[in-house]
Amino acid sequence: MKTIINRILNTEFLTFNEVLRLKVAIVTVFLFVFVFLSIPLSSFNDFTLDINILVPLGFALILILTLMLMIFNLNRWAMHLSIYTIIGLTIFYVGGSNHFYGYILFFITLTIIIFYQDIITYLIYGGAITIYGVFYTVQNGASILGINSTGIEASLFTYQIILVGFYLVFLVQFIISDNIYEKMNNEWVRMNKVLEKYQDFSLEYLIELSEKNEQDLIYKNVKFQQTISEQAVFINEFFEEEGDNIAEFVEFYFFLHDQNIDDIISDESISPVTRKYSMEFQKYLLNKRSELVSILFNFSTLFKGDNKYDKKRYEYSLDKLFSNKIDKLLSLAILYKYLKTEITQYDKWGKIERVLNHEEITELFVSKEFREFISFEQVNFYLDNQELFEEFL
Amino acid sequence: MKQKTEKHQFSQLEIYKESLELAHLKIKTKIFSLFVFILAGLVLYFLIQLGAGLGTILPTMIMFVVLLVINFAFYSYEEDLYNNLKISMYISTLGVYVIAVSLILQYQTPSMFTALFLAYAITSIFQEYKTMILSNFALFVCGTLLIVRFPDIFEIVGTTESQTFFILVFLIIFVLLLTLSSYILIKRKTFFYNQLAEIKESEVRNMELLMEIENIKTNSSLDSEEYYKSLKGFSVELSKKIGIENVFERKIELLKDLKIMKTTDILEKYTEYNSKEIEEIKMMELEVRKKMKMIGIKASKSFGIEVSRKEIFSESQFKSFKHFGDAHYVKIISFVVFYTLLKLDKPYLSALEEDKVKDILYNSEYFYRIDREIINIYLENNMVFDTIIKDHMKGVR
Numbered sequence: 139m140k141t142i143i144n145r146i147l148n149t150e151f152l153t154f155n156e157v158l159r160l161k162v163a164i165v166t167v168f169l170f171v172f173v174f175l176s177i178p179l180s181s182f183n184d185f186t187l188d189i190n191i192l193v194p195l196g197f198a199l200i201l202i203l204t205l206m207l208m209i210f211n212l213n214r215w216a217m218h219l220s221i222y223t224i225i226g227l228t229i230f231y232v233g234g235s236n237h238f239y240g241y242i243l244f245f246i247t248l249t250i251i252i253f254y255q256d257i258i259t260y261l262i263y264g265g266a267i268t269i270y271g272v273f274y275t276v277q278n279g280a281s282i283l284g285i286n287s288t289g290i291e292a293s294l295f296t297y298q299i300i301l302v303g304f305y306l307v308f309l310v311q312f313i314i315s316d317n318i319y320e321k322m323n324n325e326w327v328r329m330n331k332v333l334e335k336y337q338d339f340s341l342e343y344l345i346e347l348s349e350k351n352e353q354d355l356i357y358k359n360v361k362f363q364q365t366i367s368e369q370a371v372f373i374n375e376f377f378e379e380e381g382d383n384i385a386e387f388v389e390f391y392f393f394l395h396d397q398n399i400d401d402i403i404s405d406e407s408i409s410p411v412t413r414k415y416s417m418e419f420q421k422y423l424l425n426k427r428s429e430l431v432s433i434l435f436n437f438s439t440l441f442k443g444d445n446k447y448d449k450k451r452y453e454y455s456l457d458k459l460f461s462n463k464i465d466k467l468l469s470l471a472i473l474y475k476y477l478k479t480e481i482t483q484y485d486k487w488g489k490i491e492r493v494l495n496h497e498e499i500t501e502l503f504v505s506k507e508f509r510e511f512i513s514f515e516q517v518n519f520y521l522d523n524q525e526l527f528e529e530f531l
Numbered sequence: 532m533k534q535k536t537e538k539h540q541f542s543q544l545e546i547y548k549e550s551l552e553l554a555h556l557k558i559k560t561k562i563f564s565l566f567v568f569i570l571a572g573l574v575l576y577f578l579i580q581l582g583a584g585l586g587t588i589l590p591t592m593i594m595f596v597v598l599l600v601i602n603f604a605f606y607s608y609e610e611d612l613y614n615n616l617k618i619s620m621y622i623s624t625l626g627v628y629v630i631a632v633s634l635i636l637q638y639q640t641p642s643m644f645t646a647l648f649l650a651y652a653i654t655s656i657f658q659e660y661k662t663m664i665l666s667n668f669a670l671f672v673c674g675t676l677l678i679v680r681f682p683d684i685f686e687i688v689g690t691t692e693s694q695t696f697f698i699l700v701f702l703i704i705f706v707l708l709l710t711l712s713s714y715i716l717i718k719r720k721t722f723f724y725n726q727l728a729e730i731k732e733s734e735v736r737n738m739e740l741l742m743e744i745e746n747i748k749t750n751s752s753l754d755s756e757e758y759y760k761s762l763k764g765f766s767v768e769l770s771k772k773i774g775i776e777n778v779f780e781r782k783i784e785l786l787k788d789l790k791i792m793k794t795t796d797i798l799e800k801y802t803e804y805n806s807k808e809i810e811e812i813k814m815m816e817l818e819v820r821k822k823m824k825m826i827g828i829k830a831s832k833s834f835g836i837e838v839s840r841k842e843i844f845s846e847s848q849f850k851s852f853k854h855f856g857d858a859h860y861v862k863i864i865s866f867v868v869f870y871t872l873l874k875l876d877k878p879y880l881s882a883l884e885e886d887k888v889k890d891i892l893y894n895s896e897y898f899y900r901i902d903r904e905i906i907n908i909y910l911e912n913n914m915v916f917d918t919i920i921k922d923h924m925k926g927v928r
């Protein structure tokens with residue numbers, strides 16, 4: 139229980155799969171409560187005794203199956219099964235009781251489906267349960283008619299409008315939030331790729347620096363390899379009695395640094411286990427800008443500059459940064475000069491040795507991606523005067 | 532010791548997150564108002580169909596109008612819009628429940644009771660912590676009070692059994708489920724704001740890191756004098772071509788002076804510019820300031836980047852040492868390599884002290900990038916790790 143609460147409190151740091159697992163776990167706990175509740179409530183039902191016993195028992199078994207699926211990490215299947223369970227429970231409750239509390243289950247079912255935050259699931263299952271809810275009120279409206287109601291029609295109208303409204307409001311919410319967060323995620327993924335480019339260059343400079351200073355790269359250092367091995371063995375002893383097995387994997391990890399890993403992964407004559415480990419280790423190699431290298435650079439930035447925030451800190455558009463026309467033109471000229479003078483590109487041997495030429499800069503300036511930096515007016519100005527840019531900058 | 536994941540967060544995040552949220556808050560406020568408007572229309576239709584008199588229709592409609600006016604008023608007041616919209620959100624949340632409860636009390640039917648759920652749905656549009664607490668609390672309190680104080684509402688034609696206890700139990704379960712659900716959803720969505728704000732700051736810092744490493748490697752820096760010389764030549768020719776007086780020269784002169792002079796002296800020398808204009812021009816200075824260099828770096832690296840739909844929301848985009856499906860050995864080795872590298876001198880970062888490493892790994896998002904069992908072993912035995920490194924790596928850079 140403590141683990142579940144801890145996970146709920148730190149849910150933002152969990153992976154999508156872990157979050158789904160957590161959600162299924164929470165829903166399953168609630169479903170057990172509903173199954174348990176169905177026992178005292180069965181006295182109100184019109185079903186026969188065997189149905190009143192067998193059906194809750196069946197639901198309990200389905201919930202155990204849901205838990206089993208979670209244990210085997212089949213969380214998506216578990217999610218669907220939990221939705222079927224609540225839909226089943228709703229049908230059972232409203233089918234046998236003709237009581238208002240059963241009707242509340244329509245809203246609870248929709249809430250559970252919403253909880254999973256999957257628009258397709260919501261459209262299909264949520265849509266189906268809403269249609270069933272409307273159908274139910276048409277068929278059994280009289281059985282949930284309050285004694286204060288002015289008439290069956292008004293009661294039906296209210297039930298239906300509110301249930302359909304509930305479904306539609308959440309549908310709109312889904313669409314908006316999907317739209318907003320998809321855009322944000324798109325931007326995040328794109329920026330991640332830009333960051334990786336900076337880190338590619340940072341790593342390349344470091345490799346060239348080591349070569350220049352005739353220093354061994356860290357992964358070739360035997361002492362470093364021994365340190366890694368000893369620490370890995372130490373950790374592994376908490377999991378396995380025979381902790382030394384991992385030492386071989388440490389050797390394999392360093393061995394991969396001298397190999398063409400893509401060849402290993404694609405070579406079908408190599409054992410599947412070797413290829414699997416190669417693929418997994420690929421993310422953590424030190425001879426290329428791997429995930430590990432990125433995390434290390436990002437970690438290092440915790441100790442880099444801490445300028446105070448100002449509104450233009452993340453602004454890179456010359457048009458938005460400068461309000462004065464002369465400043466806009468001067469900054470455009472500086473940007474052109476920077477791209478033409480400073481080494482920013484790989485040469486054909488993969489070294490950072492090349493600058494952009496005038497034609498390449500022109501191609502960049504007119505490209506759609508470059509609107510992030512310069513406006514249409516600036517591009518037009520550049521195109522009208524590009525011979526001056528080329529000659530004097 | 533209590534974990535504080537925000538302890539090692541970039542200090543700029545909070546302010547930028549606010550600006551990101553504001554844009555979305557505006558959209559949500561508009562949609563909320565639209566829902567209230569539609570609801571008002573439906574209620575009006577319902578009341579007319581029931582043959583309700585003006586004495587019933589008017590107060591109900593006034594409540595809707597007041598709610599809409601409050602929203603528009605807060606929205607249109609530009610000063611401190613972020614906080615205004617938040618206040619508007621809280622008022623709106625309570626307002627919707629007030630309308631729902633008044634309708635329930637007016638008609639006292641089980642069907643109308645479900646209006647509370649619709650009120651919840653409409654307020655959930657905001658997806659914000661305090662609104663969520665307020666809405667869940669209002670749903671629980673209003674629901675419970677209505678069930679306990681007005682049990683007649685739930686009496687069904689032809690049934691004598693009392694259902695109020697079970698309705699209350701179902702309501703409690705419903706509210707609990709909603710609270711948990713919205714808590715997790717809002718936490719995840721807030722995390723996106725955090726991620727985006729973090730990556731914006733991370734970009735600035737990664738560019739600074741790149742410049743630093745480039746300087747170490749090349750042992751040279753940008754030649755600003757050469758830039759200003761070229762700019763001067765360019766501006767002379769440009770002025771000639773477009774037939775105007777050279778308006779650029781004085782600014783180029785100013786840019787050169789910015790390298791050596793204080794702002795007060797600049798303001799004295801260049802009286803034609805005010806301090807705001809000087810601040811703007813400062814961004815173009817190349818020796819001391821980094822803005823133009825950063826634009827240059829970003830511009831030179833941002834092209835040719837494509838994002839496929841498959842990559843959006845893909846788990847593989849989150850860099851960590853605990854990828855789903857990775858073998859345990861891989862998780863252990865990757866963490867150990869990372870940890871050891873933190874403890875070594877690097878050209879761009881000195882070796883970190885053990886206390887510092889432990890503190891960051893425990894009190895930051897990095898804690899969640901490492902397999903839980905592995906990080907716990909490290910946290911409980913960090914001195915062993917430190918000793919192994921000291922034993923083996925003395926003098927290694």
